[in-house]
Amino acid sequence: MTPARPALDHAAVAEPLGDVPDYVRQLLKEASYLPDDQRMRLRRAWEVGAQAHAGQTRKSGEPYITHPVAVAKVLAEQGLDAETLIAAILHDTLEDTPLGREAIAREFGETVAELVDGVTKLDKLHFRDRQEAAAESFRKMMLAMSRDLRVILIKLADRLHNMRTLGAQSAEARKRIARETLEIYAPIAQRLGMNLFKAELQDLGFRALYPYRHAVIAKRIRTQPVVRRQAMVQIEAALAQRLAKEKVQHRLVSRVKSPWSVYSKMRAEQKSFGQVMDVFGFRIVVRTVADCYHALGVVHATYKPLDARFRDFIAIPKANGYQSLHTVLFGPYGSPVEVQIRTEEMDLIAERGIAAHWSYKSGGGDAPTSAQTRAQGWIAGLIESQRSASSSLEFLENVKVDLFPDEVYLFTPKGDILALPRNATALDFAYAVHTDVGNHAVAARVDGKLAPLRTKLASGQRVEIITAKSAAPKPQWLEFVVTGKARTAIRQQLKQMEHEDAVQIGHRMLDRALEALGSSLDRVPAQRVDAFLGEHRYPRLEELLADIALGNRMPAQVAQALARVESEAARPPKQRLTVSEDKILITGAERGVISFANCCMPVPGDEIMGYHTTGKGIVVHRLDCANVADYRKSPDRWVAIGWDRRVKGDFAAALRIEVDNRPGALAQVAAAIAEAESNIDRVEYLERDANVAVLKFSIEVGDRRHLADVIRRVRRLNVVLGIQRI
Template sequence: MITDDDLIELVRSYNPRTNEPLIRDAFAYGEEMHHGQYRHSGEPYFTHPVAVAAILAEQRLDDATIITALLHDTIEDTRSTYGDVADHFGKEVAELVDGVTKLTNLQLSSTETKQAENFRKLFMAMSKDMRVILVKLADRLHNMRTIKSMRPEKQTQKARETMDIFAPLAGRMGMQWMREELEDLAFRVLNPEGRSSIIRRFITLQRETGDVMHKITGDMRLELEKAGIEADVFGRAKKPYSIWRKMQEKEQGFSRLSDIYGFRIVTGSEEDCYRVLGAIHQRWRSVPGRFKDYISQPKSNGYRSLHTTVSGRDGKRVEVQIRTRQMHEVAEAGVAAHWSYRDGVRAENPFAVDPAKWIAGLTERFEMSEDHDEFLEAVKLEMYSDKVFCFTPKGDVFKLPRGGTPIDFAYAIHTRIGSACVGAKVDGIRVPLWTRLKNGQSVEIITAEGQRPQATWIDIAVTGKAKAAIRKSLREEDRERFMKLGAELARVAFEHIGKKASDKALNTAAKRLGIPGRAEMLARLGSAEITAHDVVSALYPELADTKGDVVDEQRAVVGLSPDQSFKRSGCCQPVPGERIVGITKRGEGVLVHAIDCTRLAALEDDLDKWIDLQWHTGTHRAIYTVTLDVVISNDAGVLGRICTLIGEQKANISDLKFVDRKPDYYRLMIDVDLRDVEHLHTVMTALEAESDVASIARRRDPETSLTAAAAE
């Protein structure tokens, strides 16, 4: 468990003026009140409030919020009362603790009438002090992180409530990181097989395409350097649930998704944001209709950023977000930025908005309403702000993604209605089929017998259901042509590996791909829904993935003279596939560093020692050691599973050190021998998918880190 010293040190890192004695008193008081109470996992109950306080401290929140987190269950679960908390810690903290207690007692997933009333109470409590919901969200986040110890039926109920209420609420408040983590934790409970499938497919994609994210990040940095713009570039893979949701919405396979990766560019000024946008659009072709300027038109929760999608490396679509550092703080923290502290004072971020405005406006409009359905609908419209709710002339409601069109609406009603659509009226006025629908509009679909979907509809529709139905109709019309083309593509692909595309082979490939029959597979191949590589890999994965001869270790680096030898730097541990630079060192040959190694800054004045190097493009042996910083649950068999999982990825553990042992978790430094950066990401992704791995990160400067960690 985190100690009071650990927590205070965390708070002091951003608030040197913190009231240390009061936090220590709250820690001791909470520990005393919860003495003898245990969680379902068997841990002392007080480990939970402390973990909640740590989550809020990571958001740099004020002392009152941290103390409230430590005490948030005392009034509900112990002999402590409102008066006791007020006497010890003041009225402000007592009000906050009482507010969290009332929220905990609300049954937000109950019947609709009761749910509407409880939502009303939820928003009324939030309107008094937003910090109440910040504590409640952190409370839910830690409960979801430790949900495995609950009964299966309780896990399902909590996960569904999290997915339906708390995750959207966190997103609506601008805390996107928390929304994504809550959704993914709930997804792990509600659909573990689906989540594991996404992880496995992601590993396969990385194996096939290499480290696309690292390459694109490098390309962007290079373009910004050419333009003379100082900015930080980050790339990340989207969470499994985010990928799953897009697959469901678009009704596409994993390999057909174009936005699995997202990139973020953080600049020093608003002017630089637009300069970066120009540089990106000058280098890559922008995707029409995918640009949004949230700087000139910010969201109501203060979010500001430029969003664009471009056709990046190898034609892959890439989503890019561009913002300043202050905008980035708000984008990361959401409404919590309003309460965050820095150097002991409330941080003045010009982009952080008053978080109570949205809540106050909502409750003011509906606090006198007796119509539960009206209030609940209004709440959901506000919380699910990325959705559009439209009505049929008869009053039936259909939910669409923001940007949905009459075509999407028609297919939402019924596939037959969508296919026969020839026009639409919105609020009684005839509009083009590409019109973007808005909340609350009434939509009437005009149909005609004999009408068929048009190819142009695919670019107009945004929902997966509509796009899939349109493609199916078009595919049926062109089925014969697509089948002939698919057969030719399959023949060439099989001949390339010395095999024959027989009917038996194609039927087997279709079965392994989950496609109903050879003819359907060839039609999909001809229409570019699957690739010839997919078909070949289904039967002969060992032949499809052949990459050529293994590189000799002595010539792994290109750019050295015949008399020069090289050694990998221990500080950044570069691996094949990463951008590298050589530094000549007397008596040691050439020391190879990753281009983003922090130690290179000290050598900027000695450019004569620098050598431009690159890794050989062939296949490397698994001899390049990388240190991984891993936190795992302290449960029987977990370490064995972790080691087995690493071995299953064809990686070898060359060293392992325990640097922190706690009752509930272990922190380890694991040295793993790898082939290249693609192999590294495969291992890290596989470990991240393991439910008993709390966190995993690549440890740079391992010598220093191991020494520091051992001293902790």
């Protein structure tokens, strides 16, 4: 029900600054750029709001009406129009008081009622997580912004005043509100070009969320060394003098970076405070764009610029309409000094962003500013995307593509959106979809084009993962994934696969050893197996088998214990030989159990033997390897192995190649190896003189036949004098 109110009487309110409280007087003074009749409407809005909020107080104990009036004052400091200020004063009335929308429309106009209604819907927002509820609220906010961007200006001012008076809240509420401010509202202010709002929201949020860190950095900024302060005075004087000599009309303003800005740079670049040198800077504001470039020439003539630190945001404005020239000078005492050069209009837009469009101008005029145009375009794009979005959560992720550039937002084939850190790869995306998808990934389609799993992704790309049942994680994957989920899943799967392979190999090795004793694992009584496991503290048989494969237990000794054979001599002679006669076949894909010796680099097709090594499992050597003679001294550690028919993959090999030492010889050899479809891992010179060079090529081949093909192709080259496998 609408409370009774006195009718608006212009005669009775001839002077806006009449008998009103101090906080209203401050608002009306701040809005002195408005004509008297509009300021009287402001006073009337206060009267209506005060009556509607009568009896309500804030947590600090002040009358509630002081808050909406303070929000209006924040907006008046930005020079906003009367309608926005009136809506700010009344922005909480629909939600918390009996005052109705129709009453506001009758007294203050449909535009004000629309603004108040839009802000009221926003006041229900609580960005505590990224779930559907928050996303739906965020969608409503974007829709309200699309109707009139002044809705978000009021909401940002409301949040700014709440942050200024955060002390009355509990510690938990302070942290929640501060995190919400840093994650949602400050980025929106930045996206809309409102740097003054953004900077204060960030600083207040930082102070509330990390009070100790804020205090330490703020103190360090205040107590900069005297030599740095002297340098700043010297630079300011030199720049002002040179600009005056060149007759460039300008306004030179020194500035100090905020604690949040310094903290963000320290964290992003992993630097200490002492390493973040450009805490101080200057802003040069001139009349025209031509003067900007003239001033830039003067500045660079005064102090040398740092290479690669110049940015021209006038020719290429930022997405939020921000325009300026940025350069970093090498100042006296070795300190880098940041300088921004812009026109008065650019400075206004840089500070106020879209708010500059509604700043009161005595001459009128409704032409939108560049920030306004860009903001409207951004919002229009968002509204278009929300029409096609299947859910509010997807819409929220669409928005965050712009608000959070440190993340990339990617589409699945079904149109769902996944957020990943910057530099995320197609493999990270696969694991973000599902662990099983990642574990069986073989390639990706990025925007319809085939791409390897290590491809880095950019926001907006559509990614499809190609899988195969036989595919499995590789240790190399850990070198390029960036997400914790992918890294953890890969490690877990590799460990699981190593364990499974170890159990399988260990089973075969124990079976061979038992067969040599005229027994088998199936024929050993279960009680005897359980007794052995209990005695040696194995929870399951699989753990024992894995330990055998890894060389931590010798299969012959375990077999003797299980078969109850007292000594090696008790074995029948014929059965002793079957260990070497019956080979264990390997594919080369047995992870963590089978490794290939670097001394002889066996490849499929070579005659091989295995040596059982503690902790490493079976190390595979070629039978003609020079080191095999030493291993003959420990026949109990020999393992008879051979190649399975299903061998596939790449195996390391090395070639010693003698070539004429002339330009292009190395390139010819490399090309011949590539034509044989072999990868080159490494090339190094073994010997070199004026006529002959001896090189070692480390390559990858599929088998002995593939290696022979590589050797044959290289030997045909005129520059090659000799080639042999190492």
